[in-house]
Amino acid sequence: MRQVIIVGSGPAGYTAAIYAARANLNPLVIASSVEFGGELMKTTEVENFPGFPDGVMGPDLMVKMQEQAEKFGAEIVYDDVTKLELEGDVKRVTLGNGDVHEALTIIYATGSAYRKLGLDDETRLSGYGVSWCATCDGAFFKQKKVAVIGGGDSALEEATFLTRFADIVYLVHRRNKLRASAALQDRAFADPKIQFLWNKEVAHVYGDEKVTGIGLLDTETGEEKTLDVTGMFVAIGADPRTHLIHDQLELTAEGTIKVDGRSSRTNVEGVFAAGDVIDPTYKQAATAAGSGVVAALDAEKYLAELSPELLALATTPAEAAAV
Amino acid sequence: MSTAKDVTDATFQTEVLDSEKTIMVDFWAEWCGPCRAVGPILDQIAAEHSEKLSIVKLNVDDNPETAMKYGITSIPAMKVYRGGEVVKTVIGAKPKPALEADLAEFLA
Known part of the structure; x- marks a missing residue:
């Protein structure tokens, strides 16, 4: 069992992974099989992400974020989540290949999907x-x-x-x-x-x-x-990707996941959300990255307040090997 | 991206249209992110079903004649050829189970 599973691999997911990995939470990122890296994988030059005065290609930026997360110990799985069970202390994530992963916290950062005209x-x-x-x-x-x-x-x-x-x-x-x-x-x-x-x-x-x-x-x-x-x-906008959780997490009138104030806390304990899936307004790579930071810090705080018995369930593979 | 064998404008006739096997062509390009994402999935499908279906790839930038002939306007585009005819077209990067479902009749 993990301490943190992050669903999504856009700027929010990978930034949450960087922070969670640096906090030694050994996060597992479920990156998707064909849409890993998120919307920026389909863009060319990104001119408004801070730190790149000459611009950066969207796919290059996402590969760098992925490498940064992996450098600090995040593990990445290129598969799709087919089922999420969020109630209770232990969350369960089922993947397309049938694997089931468990974690004490989930950071949900699935972004949004292109809107259709409807014809x-x-x-x-x-x-x-x-x-x-x-x-x-x-x-x-x-x-x-x-x-x-x-x-x-x-x-x-x-x-x-x-x-x-x-x-x-x-x-x-x-x-x-x-x-x-x-x-x-x-x-x-x-x-x-x-x-x-x-x-x-x-x-x-x-x-x-x-x-x-x-x-x-x-x-x-x-x-x-x-x-x-x-x-x-x-190019008429995008809708938050909530189909996996719409009957488990509270949503807003705009269809985004409802979070508590400026935090990433959803209405279910131990479940945090970040990026475009909570943001009906700004939807920028940089705001999503910031939102990923918030989610990782919120998850870290939640884990710190859990009972030692629960935390003991979530040994990292390295710790398990050392026992 | 896929490690499948490359076919070109020059080899398309002999390697795809004249092939006795059912063969799928992955129309792709370097600059196409979703093509790079779906490539490894096609490799897996090819490895698991090599008896039934061969998969090759065609770079649309280097081989515009074939891409134009088959009216490619969106990639990745995957076309299954049998006896020189297109018998199935799948467009867009999809997860493995979805691709397997689309291609079920050629994999069984």
Whole structure:
């Protein structure tokens, strides 16, 4: 049995792992089989993470965090959690390969998943012109016309990235103003390849085997027009990944895990949450990292107050070998 | 990333389309994070089912002709070929159990 199991391997999970490992809590990180490293694995240049004045590639940053956690003794398992049992003093985590791990505390840092528009044809044409990852799929749209749906940071980052390949990038936003940061807005407005389509919602995605166009509804006039594009990149935000725990942990109205004040404490003793899964507002790599620190320190404090009998259950492999 | 054998525009006909075995091609690229994530899982599946299914990989940057011919617009894309025809397409990095479920008819 472990003292700490961390579920998730984005900035929150790995930062919690660094702190927990340095506190000799011998954390086990369940990193996921294909989404380890989290959302930053799908980004290119990260310019706003402190300490990197020349920027850093998202995947490189995550590999460094992973190495830093491992350096201090965190163990990482590349599998997916299929079941969590959080009640009681001993928590149980079941993995995709059938392994069951037990721990006195859980730090839950699963981040968020891309939101879909909710159209049937969006799902049908996913991978055939509909994409949620410009860095993965942008290169297949050389000299094509594509649309990016959304008005936040990720929409503008995707649009700017796609201008490397596409001839025209339409930025489709349902309002007449962007939510994205000023730096990203300035860059996008100055880009001759990006055309802004304001007050438009995607009503249809057209195409039999591949996307051939999208139907845009004008939110002011109610008129629908077809835009000829072969690619549609959806960047309308993300929802917290709570499907494993939604009937075990209390959630907020926004769907994030409810924590006590500025702490990471959930409504279940010994279960802590960190990163985007508790954050409906900021959702930055740096805020997630900070949130991971909070969770590791909260878990450490909780463990320090447990009875010696319980703590004795959680011998580390090294201690067990030494006995 | 996967340690599977590379196929290219030049070898695709002989090694994939003319193959007598059922063969799956993993369309991938260096810059594709999810491709690197799913590679080791494909290696495991290949090792566990080598009798039934061969898995090879094709770098879409180095081999644009084949990628374009098969309409690749999203990677990783995994296409199963039998008798020169695509009989199954799986798109996106997925955990091993999900991939095994998608490919069940070729692994059993």
